[in-house]
Amino acid sequence: MVKHTIISAKKANSLYWLGRYEERVYITLHLLRKCHDKMIDGELEDYWPIWQNLDTAGVYQTNEEFIFGIMYDDINPSTVMSAQMRAMDNAILLREDILSETLSYLEMSLALLKECRNKQEKNVICLQPVIDWSLAFWGSAEQRLKNHKALYIMMIGRNIENLDMLLRFDYDFERVALAYDSVKHYFRHMPSIVDDHIEEELNRLITRERFNLKDVEYKNKLLKFINQLVRV
Amino acid sequence: MNIRINELIDSRDTVNKWLERYGVRFGVYKHGVFNEQLFPFDSIPRIISHSDWSYLETGLKQRVLALNKFLWDVYHDKRIIKDGIIPEEFVYSSKGYMPECEGINPTGEVYAHIAGIDLVEGKDGQWYVLEDNLRIPSGASYPMIAREITRKVSPQTFTQNAVAENRNYSKLLATMMEEMNNGRGISVILTPGRYNSAYFEHSYFAEKIGATLAYPGDLFVEDNKVYYAGIYKEKTRVGCIYRRVSDEYIDPLIFEASSLLGIPNVMQAYKSGNVALINAIGNGVADDKGIYYFVPKMVEYYLGEQPILQNAPTYLPYFKKDYDYVLANIQRLVIKDVSEAGGYGVVFGKDLSKEKLDELKALIIDQPRRWIAQEVIDFKGLEILEDDKPVERKADLRAFVVSGKETRVWASGLTRFSRNPDSFVVNSSQGGGFKDTWVLEE
Numbered sequence: 282m283v284k285h286t287i288i289s290a291k292k293a294n295s296l297y298w299l300g301r302y303e304e305r306v307y308i309t310l311h312l313l314r315k316c317h318d319k320m321i322d323g324e325l326e327d328y329w330p331i332w333q334n335l336d337t338a339g340v341y342q343t344n345e346e347f348i349f350g351i352m353y354d355d356i357n358p359s360t361v362m363s364a365q366m367r368a369m370d371n372a373i374l375l376r377e378d379i380l381s382e383t384l385s386y387l388e389m390s391l392a393l394l395k396e397c398r399n400k401q402e403k404n405v406i407c408l409q410p411v412i413d414w415s416l417a418f419w420g421s422a423e424q425r426l427k428n429h430k431a432l433y434i435m436m437i438g439r440n441i442e443n444l445d446m447l448l449r450f451d452y453d454f455e456r457v458a459l460a461y462d463s464v465k466h467y468f469r470h471m472p473s474i475v476d477d478h479i480e481e482e483l484n485r486l487i488t489r490e491r492f493n494l495k496d497v498e499y500k501n502k503l504l505k506f507i508n509q510l511v512r513v
Numbered sequence: 514m515n516i517r518i519n520e521l522i523d524s525r526d527t528v529n530k531w532l533e534r535y536g537v538r539f540g541v542y543k544h545g546v547f548n549e550q551l552f553p554f555d556s557i558p559r560i561i562s563h564s565d566w567s568y569l570e571t572g573l574k575q576r577v578l579a580l581n582k583f584l585w586d587v588y589h590d591k592r593i594i595k596d597g598i599i600p601e602e603f604v605y606s607s608k609g610y611m612p613e614c615e616g617i618n619p620t621g622e623v624y625a626h627i628a629g630i631d632l633v634e635g636k637d638g639q640w641y642v643l644e645d646n647l648r649i650p651s652g653a654s655y656p657m658i659a660r661e662i663t664r665k666v667s668p669q670t671f672t673q674n675a676v677a678e679n680r681n682y683s684k685l686l687a688t689m690m691e692e693m694n695n696g697r698g699i700s701v702i703l704t705p706g707r708y709n710s711a712y713f714e715h716s717y718f719a720e721k722i723g724a725t726l727a728y729p730g731d732l733f734v735e736d737n738k739v740y741y742a743g744i745y746k747e748k749t750r751v752g753c754i755y756r757r758v759s760d761e762y763i764d765p766l767i768f769e770a771s772s773l774l775g776i777p778n779v780m781q782a783y784k785s786g787n788v789a790l791i792n793a794i795g796n797g798v799a800d801d802k803g804i805y806y807f808v809p810k811m812v813e814y815y816l817g818e819q820p821i822l823q824n825a826p827t828y829l830p831y832f833k834k835d836y837d838y839v840l841a842n843i844q845r846l847v848i849k850d851v852s853e854a855g856g857y858g859v860v861f862g863k864d865l866s867k868e869k870l871d872e873l874k875a876l877i878i879d880q881p882r883r884w885i886a887q888e889v890i891d892f893k894g895l896e897i898l899e900d901d902k903p904v905e906r907k908a909d910l911r912a913f914v915v916s917g918k919e920t921r922v923w924a925s926g927l928t929r930f931s932r933n934p935d936s937f938v939v940n941s942s943q944g945g946g947f948k949d950t951w952v953l954e955e
Contacts, residue, residue, distance in 0.1 A: 282687050
């Protein structure tokens, strides 16, 4: 049966958000490992910024509560569990595009997260397979997605999320500019998905001369534009 | 025949792990809350010999052919009613009869493109048809994916046993859909969405067939033709819709006006011959539990042949003789409400107290057309593993017959079993599990 390449509005939305949430899983785990390392023998000020940037300051009271919550809390939208569940909610609508093999990596990740939560596992290392499967998911998607437009939308979501997190965590200009270039690389394949006006604004803002994430107004403007850049 | 039973037993947990990995689930609504659960798989297959299968295959083709002819007749000439074979009130009072389908000519005159025929094997080896499902029969995806997995997990089992391939069901569907599409456009599977109990099957078939999975809102009708809508208002013509949305929700302009699941005006496009609907609308009149009684008569009437497959002995309280028999023997019969499905509305007389039996009798007296009664068939149990020990449980078989330009029977089927030792009810919605169904090639 010949498959067509038109993507419905619903599907485009799922592809975009699947890309964003799965990248969120990966980055949150990466940050969590960093944070965990600092919490072993560091001072509060070493890891407090991570809590703040993950929007969890004030949500969890102790180090133990933070680690357990950021891994498994399914109500707080900033956690690994929450992002993995939302990724799954979108992926499950896309089986015929990403194929069961690709979907299976997310199924396994979610099953492992639930199993570890039930076993009250507190060491971040127990979730290493989630990182491995996330990378396997992306590899599988790239290999198996025959509809290139669908892959581009997912990759746009992935790179937007990466850019959003880099900005929130005050990464330097080189990293942010590189991430923005990646987003624009995929835009070249899908020009109609971009809000041109916002893209122009971002092009003006993300320059070495103007880049200053310590300026709260500037940072918030960047975050707002990044999250309004794609029309799905 | 050389089944390595120990290897199959050992593989059960591994297979279930793989089923979890692939997200093989079904949804159940309980007290208004949606829950997804794994469909419990038992690794000991149901095995059907080559000769038994030849008999079943011939009988199933014959039955589905007659049912398709009946559907054409009901919505066109009505000869079977005029000739007094089926009383007209059984047809016109059926909830599945859709007057809106009168005179519509589906492509190739096929109504039941996918028929799910439920059978049981009696202890004497005789097969009986319990039910015909001609609207949206589900379940074929489970043995399909189970086979895919068991072949991975226990390859030797399949080296040593000549089992007919069952993963070709998607090919059967794709061929039939292409035939019905007739080059008009793309083929889609229309799902009500992920909170439908059979959503896994919808998405899995879309993957395996290579069809597009369409959600409510993705399809629209323009100039009497159906289109799939792209994100930027692009449109692609649709020639065939395998719809997993019930008749009453398919077109809010014709049926249930509040439906958000359907496609406004799709009935007009269908009537004009611009799109094929799989299965046709209005098939419910032929799989009505009351009409079931008449299926063997349809075979004789339309095909001039003796029916190969038998119905379970069935009584219609509508007929005086059966009415008297049912009321006199209710305590040993199984009584079915013709308006219910999915294992609901089925009661065994032996399980009811005297008061409950009297209540049921009163209902039958009040509305004889609403009920059928059947002898309880002591059907064969199949071995399943319970705590790693083999025990016998009641099981049925849903065979799938696919009709396009030809009628083809899928050499497998969904074997469902009851997990309760005292129960004859095998439906997944009632806690049952499933097995792969092996048809031996020699």
